[in-house]
Amino acid sequence: MPIAIKMPALSPTMEEGTLAKWLVKAGDKIAPGDIIAEIETDKATMEFESIDEGTIAAIQIDEGAENVKVGTVIAMLAEEGEDVEEAAKAAGSAAAAPAPSPAPAAADAAPAPAASSAPAPASAPAPAPAASGDRIIASPLAKRIAADKGVDLSGVTGSGPRGRIVKADVEGAKAGAAAPAAAPAAAAPAAAASDVAMADETRAILDARVPHSVSKLSGMRKTIARRLTESKQNVPHIYLTVDVRLDKLLALRSEVNKALESQGVKVSVNDLLVKALGKALIAVPECNVSFAGNELIQYERADVSVAVSIPSGLITPIVSDADGRSVSSIAKAMKDLAGRAKEGKLAPEEYQGGTASLSNMGMMGIKQFEAVINPPQGMILAIGAGEKRAIVDESGEIVPAMVMSATGSFDHRAIDGADGARLMAAFKELVENPLGMLA
Numbered sequence: 001m002p003i004a005i006k007m008p009a010l011s012p013t014m015e016e017g018t019l020a021k022w023l024v025k026a027g028d029k030i031a032p033g034d035i036i037a038e039i040e041t042d043k044a045t046m047e048f049e050s051i052d053e054g055t056i057a058a059i060q061i062d063e064g065a066e067n068v069k070v071g072t073v074i075a076m077l078a079e080e081g082e083d084v085e086e087a088a089k090a091a092g093s094a095a096a097a098p099a100p101s102p103a104p105a106a107a108d109a110a111p112a113p114a115a116s117s118a119p120a121p122a123s124a125p126a127p128a129p130a131a132s133g134d135r136i137i138a139s140p141l142a143k144r145i146a147a148d149k150g151v152d153l154s155g156v157t158g159s160g161p162r163g164r165i166v167k168a169d170v171e172g173a174k175a176g177a178a179a180p181a182a183a184p185a186a187a188a189p190a191a192a193a194s195d196v197a198m199a200d201e202t203r204a205i206l207d208a209r210v211p212h213s214v215s216k217l218s219g220m221r222k223t224i225a226r227r228l229t230e231s232k233q234n235v236p237h238i239y240l241t242v243d244v245r246l247d248k249l250l251a252l253r254s255e256v257n258k259a260l261e262s263q264g265v266k267v268s269v270n271d272l273l274v275k276a277l278g279k280a281l282i283a284v285p286e287c288n289v290s291f292a293g294n295e296l297i298q299y300e301r302a303d304v305s306v307a308v309s310i311p312s313g314l315i316t317p318i319v320s321d322a323d324g325r326s327v328s329s330i331a332k333a334m335k336d337l338a339g340r341a342k343e344g345k346l347a348p349e350e351y352q353g354g355t356a357s358l359s360n361m362g363m364m365g366i367k368q369f370e371a372v373i374n375p376p377q378g379m380i381l382a383i384g385a386g387e388k389r390a391i392v393d394e395s396g397e398i399v400p401a402m403v404m405s406a407t408g409s410f411d412h413r414a415i416d417g418a419d420g421a422r423l424m425a426a427f428k429e430l431v432e433n434p435l436g437m438l439a
Contacts, residue, residue, distance in 0.1 A: 001079070006072060010046050018064070019037060044344045055077065056075060058075065142165045146170045260328055265328050265331055279323050280426040305357040361385075367384045378415050382409065386402050
């Protein structure tokens with residue numbers, strides 16, 4: 001009997017995903033453990049392993065299809081000794097019966113009836129009938145790779161269904177300058193064509209008089225929007241800021257890096273700040289908590305989630321046991337995690353969880369900011385840029401010093417202001433006297 005291969009749930013929160021790439025085709029034999037597809041979730045692109053043995057009888061969902069619900073049959077597998085053609089026929093009849101949710105390729109085709117049902121803005125001329133090539137149809141993964149490589153998608157020929165541009169098409173393309181903007185008169189039909197696929201709420205706020213483009217939100221951007229909105233609506237934030245001297249930390253970093261040079265390890269300021277936050281969370285355990293409604297969860301280890309910006313949004317890989325690890329171990333872990341995060345190759349357990357977060361925008365010149373808590377965590381530390389400031393030292397003299405501002409955002413349901421202040425004081429002490437974090 002044919003085996004249905006279904007869209008897997010690659011993380012506890014995954015409800016749908018994009019079938020980024022098939023690594024097998026109909027007729028291929030597979031065994032347990034073989035990688036058969038790449039699935040793009042809301043946070044990463046992950047490999048999908050087969051757990052069965054047999055021959056791929058039919059591919060049910062095309063490569064590049066978006067919003068494929070978990071549990072949807074994506075392929076059929078003929079077992080050993082089973083007739084592959086019969087299994088393929090069974091797959092075809094099974095697909096016809098339940099009428100699965102429409103593949104994005106069909107939506108991208110934008111059939112003519114939909115165009116006539118969508119009212120065009122009064123200021124724009126009625127769109128002329130357009131070929132499917134008037135709009136660039138590409139998978140989210142292909143768009144992200146194109147942005148990274150500087151590839152102009154308008155010059156790429158798609159090999160996916162209905163000419164859809166997929167990952168392989170972009171990887172083989174050469175980087176080039178974006179196509180020049182068309183004259184306003186020529187741009188009007190394209191803008192009108194893009195209106196066909198717009199949601200009503202998008203069209204309602206759009207000022208069609210201003211040149212524009214409209215793109216669908218990626219799964220990651222939708223998740224970020226939903227979670228941060230929920231955080232600001234449901235979590236009462238309290239913000240506490242301290243100014244921290246960095247001179248001793250910078251001197252220690254220089255000495256540590258000289259000692260580690262032969263090992264090829266380079267410790268960043270951010271690595272040391274992760275260590276300092278981990279130690280501070282253990283020193284003030286009242287802040288290493290999660291609010292759970294009727295209970296308070298207190299953690300005995302500090303797993304620090306570190307915000308990393310990637311082309312499609314923001315992800316927070318976790319440095320586990322940040323309080324107990326050496327700074328060289330933290331540096332190695334962060335280099336590996338950040339690199340794989342940008343490639344979309346993190347496993348769910350590497351970015352889901354954590355007991356607190358750290359977000360550093362100092363390298364972008366941001367002096368001070370207030371970060372949004374990442375539930376169910378109880379706090380997040382926002383790091384600003386280090387800068388030369390005039391301060392009054394212990395002897396009362398005005399001297400120059402390298403100073404940064406750090407702001408803690410705390411869930412006031414779980415963490416009292418006094419405990420938050422103790423955490424900020426402990427963090428400041430560790431950074432200003434960094435030998436304490438190495439002891």
